[in-house]
Amino acid sequence: MVNYYVRRTARVFATIFMVASLTFVLIRLLPGGPYTLLRAQLLRQGVPASEVDARIANLQNIRPDAPLWQQYLDYMMALAQGNLGESISLNEPVVSILASSAPWTVFVVLVSTILVFVIGIFLGALQAYWEGSRFDKLFSGISITLMSVPFYVVAVLALYIFAYQLGWLPTAGTVGNGVERQLSIPFVLSALEHSVLPIFSYTLGAIGGQALAMRGNSIQVLGNDYVQVARLRGLSDRRIATRYVARNAILPMYTGFLLLLGFRLGGTVILEQIFSYTGLGYYLITALNANDYPLMMGTFLVITVALVLGVYIADLTYSKIDPRISAGDSDEAY
Amino acid sequence: MSQSNTRAKPNSRDADAPLVSLENVEVHFEKDQGLFDFFEEPDVVKAVDGISIDIEENDVLALVGESGCGKSTLGKTTIGLQRPTGGTVRYRGQDIWAAKDQTGEIDIPFSEIRSSLQIIHQDPGSSLNPNQRIVDILAQPIKQTHPDIGLSERRERIYSLLERVGMNPAADFADRYPHQLSGGEQQRVALSRALLMNPDLILADEAISALDVSLRVEMMDLMLDLQADFDTSFVFISHDLSNARYFAEHGDGRIGVMYLGEIVEVGPAERLIEDPGHPYTNVLRWATPDLALHATGATEPPMRRIDIPDPVNPPSGCRFHTRCPEAREACRESCPTMDGERGAHRTACFRTQPDHEYWDSAPLDD
């Protein structure tokens, strides 16, 4: 029997490899080919057709006309060396585009997902604690309502109201225009300011679901004997709420958190478009519209790797976090 | 075994073979490893370690022992639910697992073996599918054994059996869900389900432990009653010697005492209790509460430690030597075996051999 951890780590690479292969094939299935749009643009600029082909040929850093397996091999070889190729439409190394965009997306998704969990858990726990109270009913109602509003609707409305109408927050972008792109206080402040609306709209709707889940979990935990015993032992309500109820109710949500994190990375496609937020999702759409294969592959890969790592970390750490689970069981936790 | 007028199974290879016969059966479980013990040998729990025993037609075998000593595992191995990691389990002479894997010459198909060996679980709550009504639960075994029986006859059979197990009026109970029955009633349904399979052997794994003390006798009576009607054998698992005694005595069977994967003493109920050969049997006797007033009152147990040793690293020699009040050096070194013919009262303890070196070695005390 091979050690669980070795197997699990091997699986990470296998999964990434498979997804990379799969998306490679998928993307090549896209109709049109990578240069259709560019061709149209050039033609529109009045460049003669013959010249257009020549120009496109000049650009080719991938070989879209080579046999698929050849392209695949090239790609995989390059990938193994950490080279994701050149973006066709932006004429830049994909790696550098990703390096500049991924942090923003990760930042927004991470912060908003953490907020979703923290707020959701907090509200859900309070609701469970006062189960049946007016507070509980009110917030359950709010949760359900929030769940039925798609986040992009929130995003559009929030953008309109808080940025354009009230002018409280910037309307687009990741950092203020005049701010130097280097780690400094103005930079951080500006970045935070720009992320408020995306994070807000990506957070609000999702809170409801987590709150309901937490509420359910907590109610279940509250029914356990050990909570009753803890009360009898004279522990303070606060200690019971945190160390007993919250902890035991949150633990099962832990793997969910990391999974959700990955899942929500994909959702930024819409979010970033609305806020002109130049993250992964933004470039994915750019790439898609331009049939920019390397860039598409790159964004896909980053999201995939993030997801796979998320699950991996969840698997490896869950047994550390929840003493009841021993390693190897944990991949049954979701 | 009093009744040896075995029902001749038409396709049985060996009419004289015991109903179920275990030959040197071992069940070893591997434990999962952690991050840092990659290069170590995996931990192995020897839940059942080299047990041979026969169960005849209309037989009763009561297994007693502490929690974790392997009673359930042995029971499940006996009825072919647990694949042994060593040794053979035969049903009327047919190797069960050979039949299952379709290897070798098969006299009795596995499906027939399967339906002949049934089980009643400890927890009546979890042994019935909460989403099915009692009729539907009980219809399953009939469908399984007699696929051609029509709906109304099926109902008829179910109703009559329900009444037979004391659930009157049957119609009232048949349409209920399990949660609408009391624990005792649930257990009766579980028993009925097993009986409808028309089995040769039923494993009753702590089938009465979850019931109230006052209901246990009733349930045991019912099982014994039906044993007579249905011609079945029972493997009856309990940790309570008095229940085992009641059941084995009434069923005219044996009690087997298990300790850490081994059977340390086996014999007819009354004799085993009256004249326990193994110190561990004596411990179990001590643990059995008694209403006789002189015996009430908590006394010091006849053993040196309370906790059962870790089954992953069972003690060397006689496995009981770490707790045995009579243990001597010899017990640590060598392992007593069970002698005597199968079916007789047998004990795996040096103390039964008057001229064993045991008597010369020094007592253990730690």
Added chain:
Amino acid sequence: MTPDITAQRRHGDPMAATDPILEMRNAKVTYDDGETFVLDDVSMAIERNEVVGVVGESGSGKSMFASAMLDAIPDPGRLSGEILYHKADGTTIDILELSQEELRQFRWEEIAMVFQGAMSSFNPTMKVGGHFRETLKAHDAHVTEGMEFARELLADLYLDPDRVLDSYPHELSGGMQQRALIALSLVLEPNVLVMDEPTAALDLLMQRSILMLLQELQEKYDLTMVFITHDLPLVAALADRMAVMYAFDLIEVAPRDQLIGNSGHPYTRALLNSTPNLDAPLEEMRAIDGQSPAPVNVPSGCSYAPRCPLATDECRSDDPAFYETGPSHSTACHHWEQARETIELNFDAIDTEPLEADTEDDA
């Protein structure tokens, strides 16, 4: 035990006590605001330093009885009546009158409780040691000294203190968990220990071992114990006095020997007869017919009447109060004398030879 003591109708006999530490008066528990009671007007006094065993079948209200002593009925149940606690210094408090904070302090320092199912009494994500420490802290006790005492308790219970304190609950076997829980309940040196089926999930050997340890603890720390179980013979080993519950009320309270050898209630006698045991002739073990009532349909009159072979119209109309049926022996049955005569006990309570010679019964 002369049976011909003139019976007197005396109400509240189980209340008679010379030095009670805990008195329960007319305790009632309801889950639907007084429609039905899952503890129905129970009164009982518990002597200082005695061990009381309470038996009854599943659902008879034993857990309610136990919880009531700490005013710890699970929500949304409502407890009424009086629960008086007599402190060692002679003062008396009514537990039901205590404020939240007083109650918090009172519990575990004066009365502690061990629950049915130790598995679920520990926080699965906290080490056992943590439970001890936080309990000490919550009661402003000295943690280092307290932990020393905890180690001593664990050692008394035949556990390896260091290993146990450093384990998560699931890493311990059931028996070890149960013992650790007992140690936890004693860590603040309470006077009263209420135990609600502390051993039900364990095998007999462990049950008996724990019982033996409890007896040692009781002697060592001068505990008053209330031990609740459905297993009559089990508690008989430990108890000084025993009480039988049926359908949410006590029906018989007597010293242990009295109750086993000379009980007056038909139910108690039936219960004794239905209990499998090693000595009784097998043929005579008999189950009790019928089922005990649910709270919604407790019959009027004597609640046991529908199952009782001796029931008369009087029983069906008139709920029997306690008759004094012996020294400190109270029985709630109109026909207790008849019961003693007609319902034979199927075991010999008094004259049996001692068990095997190699069993030291010097306790």
Added chain:
Amino acid sequence: MKPTETNGVDWRSESTSAPDVTTRERLREVYDERIHTPLLVAWADWRTRLGFLILGGYLLIALVAVLGLWREPSTSQAPRYLMLFENMNYPLGTTASGTDLAALIIHSTPDILLMITAGAVWATAVAVVIGTVAGYKGGRVDRALMSFSDLVMAIPGLPLVIILAVTLNPQNPILLGIVINISYWAGLGRSLRSQVLTIRENDYVEASRTMGVNTPQIIMKDIIPNLMPYVTVNFVFAARYVMFASVGLYFLGVLPYSTQNWGVTLNLAYSGGALFSWSAAHWLLAPMVAIMGLSLGLILLSQGLDRVFNPRVRTRMSGTSSSTANDNDDDRVTEVL
């Protein structure tokens, strides 16, 4: 020999009360069991009731569209920019191109319902099959299936949908629903599997195995019914996801569309400036309300649906409860509002 054979103990002779069941009665029973009681249970909870009513409303609307009881949407069929209730012929008003908004909403409904149903059925069906088989079978089958679903789970969902949508250009709502939920089953399948792992440890599953019941039957009868509460809730969530994702992608303009639907309408309204101007606000509002209403209905439904599959609640509701024993409610379903 065996009791049921002739020369055994004929315990059947004691039979007294076995009733003769006619087919009719049987049918009635099935109706009671599978339709009446579940509905009763669902109806008893105000959330499910409201959810049912809302969904029923949408179904009615779809019916109106299918039966052609309302005019087809078409450009220039009415004056432009009619406001809400301004002209009762066009109660929801009209768009910038003079299309009846009510017609737009109504005639998109059947497709949307088809789409979300298809997507949800796909996601849950695949998840149930994979989850139960993997969980019940264990071993190599389990490992293979779980590796596969890990793989699928690792592909970023929405982006994958976009690529597939562009590649396959699905015009058919059913296909589109499936494409949107193409990888949704993976996570669900995993959690179903872990539930199956628990369920299969139940003694009644072992009992069925002991009786020699075959695997498909065990899965169908012993495993799946116990998953149903979870499955239905997730069915509803999967449906909601299809709707949100599709509208979002239409809104983004990356899904091909052949006809008008809520997402397209929303997109056109938004880019047509409906957000900034009262005179066009209804144009944006109509699809938004349609989307949120449907999703609200779905969520409300999911909130109470698990009760439907709880036999305890079921028996109580159908009034057949004559329980003697512990009927102590463990149907503490999250009560909301």
Added chain:
Amino acid sequence: LGGESSSATTLTGATNEGVPSNMHLNPMATQNYDWTAGNHIFERFAAYNFSTQEFELAGLEDWSFEDETVTLTLRDDLKWDTGDDVTAGDVITQFRLMEKTNATLWDFTDSVEEGETDKTVVINLSRPSNPEIIKHTLANGDLRIHGYQPVYNEFLDQDASAIQQFEWEDDIHGNGPFTFESKNDQAWTLTRNEHFYNADAIDFDTYELLSRQENTALQQGLMGGELDVVSSLFVPPTIVESFPDHVEEVTLPANWGYGVIFNHDDEDFGNRNVRQAVAHVINRQQVADNAGPRTKNPAPKVTGIAPADQETWLGDDYDRFESYGPDATQSEAAAELLRDAGYSRSDGTWRDGDGNTLGGSYVTPAGWTDWTTATNTVVDQLNSFGFDFEINSLPSGDFYGAYTNSDFAVGAFYWLPGGARSSFPYFPLRWQLNIPDVDGGHNFEEGEYTVPAMDDSGEMTLNPFEEIRSVATMQDDAQVSETITRVAWHNNQNLPILGIVAKQDQSWLTSDEWDVAPAEDSARGIKWPSHWLPKQGQLNPINQ
């Protein structure tokens, strides 16, 4: 000199070309040149004024046209932002590089050389050419004077691909009113070029070009005051109405607009009758009203001349041209045409002899929302007449791809190439015949076509391709006009592509903080006001 008080003011514009950090300033590169920024940094040769319909010189002081030479004289004071003169050498370098990349200029140019001074450039033509065409080529807004020799000289002896892949991001020097300061993922920051010849007229320091992806973002930017100018932005009427008063709209003919493209290889739509029927069915006014009533005009005649210029160019023949009912669905005419072509109508649907319905998928670009509305309207009209179309929306790339690969039957496409050049019918008419944007994917074969004669006297046969090409070398206006009328007539009858509406470009200025040229000022007639006006000193901060 600029007033001290306002010199710190920043003019804020916007671009939706792409993220500035990914863009660069080499106008000759294949991709990612940000023309919005480039237009401010590089001066142009000349411009076409839509108000006056005349050319205005910018970087040029003079241009003169002889038979086979064109002489360009650069402004004497045209300097790089380094302070050095822009010389003929710079321009010649640029032109020579443009030869490598086959720019339109070289369609008629044989060689370029320095003239008498270092500020004059002589273009030797390959053949006598129509000066109008040359002027339009030089005044094309995208053609900028950018050939800064220190940077571009090195490309002269390299392959075309070198210059096409060169991304000019460092050491950028321009000669326009503003110079490059910095760029990031948010914006371009430009500052006033102190060496610009008209720098004194510019009263502010900084020009910031924000990057925005969506039209709605730009609209909201204008509405909320975030943006001061936007060079070109479609804004639907409801939003225009909700704009505050100080947001001023300048509409300029785009000479561009929604049309219907046919695949002439298609069995049905290769048939002229069917195309004409389609033209009769479509109510162009309704399409305009649905898709943008303020900014879209139905083409009065369906041909390759921009709507505003049709009467001017066609003169007396204008009335002869078939209008196909600009504001009506002419079902009768359409039905007759279809019947003549052998189609018949059953169950409300037109079918061919084999019973196949007349229609199929109608390609339209996804995400171009005003086009979506137009497509919906057109398809509704066609279907209610009895065609059987289904909308097939495709992302931009695939949309162009479908046409380039001739993988379509009917779809939406612009029927005019757009830009100032389109005002000269030579360009759009020729464009319609071979639609270079899709590489002639509509399969309108070069050759002779027979159409009814213009004067109803039978038929006429012509090769529209040849005829329109000949215009390039014609010097005689009358001859030009006649040829254009003939080709326009051909297009009107044969419908290589069907023009539906023409669009007005909307350019945006704000007057709350900015002092802009008044509405009637003809300077607003040059694209784009936000580019043109600042350097004229006609867009400056209001002095408090």
